[in-house]
Amino acid sequence: MIDWGGRHGAVSRREADKVLGRRLVLEGLANGVLTQPWRGVVVHAADSLKLTTRAQAALLVVGQPAALSGATALALHGISAVDDTSIHVTVPFARRIKSKPRLIVHQADFQPSDVVELDGLGTFSLDLALAGFLCDGDKRTAFAALDEAMRGLAPDHVRTLRANVRDRVVDRRDRRGIHRALMLLDLATGKADSPPESIVRLIVVEAGFPIPEVQYEITTIDGRTLYVLDMAWPSRRIALEYDGFASHEGRHDYDSERDSRMAGRGWITIRVSAADLREPRRFLAELSRAFERRGVA
Template sequence: MGQRAVREALSSGLLAQPWRGVVVPAADSLKLPTRAEAALLLAGQPAALSGATSLVLHGVSVAECADIHLTVPYERRVRSKPGLVVHQADYQPHDVLELDGLPVFSLDLALADFLCRGDKRTAFAAAEEAMRGLPPDHLQRLRDNVRDRIVDRASRKGIHRALSMLALADGRAESPPESMLKLVVVEAGLPLPDVQYPIYDIDGRLLYVLDMAWPARRVALEYDGFAAHEDRQAADAERDRRMLGRGWITVRAAAADLRDPGRVLRELRDAFRVRSV
């Protein structure tokens, strides 16, 4: 284009400059693949997209963040910039695969890194999202591969928590908030719940599927996502009444309870005390 044409396109808004020395079409400047490719151009090779960026490119949406994460070998000197987080690590060619023309860490390596270093709740939800819908043999293979990656890490930081979360993840939660709520409950010292627990009528017909349940005590925990439960308070209250008639105590949680789970944990403990008498 030439320098003058580039300057005019930047001035008019046709081009955007995420980092000095790299320009992209402004219409695509918020798209993850475009920003990722711009980061790779800036860093030069060898480099691979890693961390949260690689997980999102693998389809794990809960890991989405504004920054682009990439990893370069130790001998390379590439600095982080606003919106670009550069990690240094030794990795092998087989650790990287190509997704839509971009070099990306493999899913098992990206999950292992994120479980060790990412935000705890988001990392656990990412592991569950990656497992969701997998056939049992594929799920076990992914779990085994991630475990091997974790124990083989040169840095021992975060390994214990990563292995604990990996053991807890099973991919059965229907949404990331439900995964996070499950982690909150278990970390509070409550028993591991059954996830997506079915309730049948006397004729064997499916009535409800509970987000989380402790069948032996007939205690249920339901997460009310905004989209799924807006304007459904009356229906939810009627369902809880019907479940109470079947001997179940239902505790309900919402997005605010993930930020401050005190009320939910108190109600669950109260329900457990009632059922332990």
């Protein structure tokens, strides 16, 4: 494999011709060793699915000033909730750059201080990337990404991130989506164990149910933790558990026994599967019946 100088396997076509010679580049493209994700840039075919390679290629195509943004920036910051194979790049309003297949170009003015280097790639800071995605990204994915960004942070760091993102949202020149973003900011806790759990909580709140407590502990009489519920309404003794495939495969008997023990304590437990995220009517109806049983219509 040709060493492109440590830039994630992507170089401009001009530089590839200079390093290899035009004939070898053409041979590499013909035999599939090299590929051109977009005109003017060449990457090793073996690296063509890597996020950093595609991101570097996009920056080469777009030119400077530009920064990786949106879902691409969040993924580079380590946010797993986003799943977008397109590369998102933001350029200043003064630049007229058209989007290409799988390369989405956004326009917004930004300062050099808004850009951080991640693996040598100019990328929007986490707070700025979150603010933009909360306003114009998929709502469920945006909320899950925000929750994930907060996960594991100390309480004061959560407050700082929330405040920084809020300031970014309020300061946006594009006012679309600001109300939605602020609502999601208020709802996020950073306590969900996974992006699907965040999405379940958003679905529940948008359906009109009270905001549930997250990671609610059930303890023994002497204070030892017995269970930790994904979501709960303790005053009504209603619990909502998300059964991710990986974490609950082969655990049906254990979960059933746990639900029975919780029922003995007066709790109603409702389980949510991955399929329910796509069509939530079943578990929302079950949740509604649970609230009715507790005397809350």
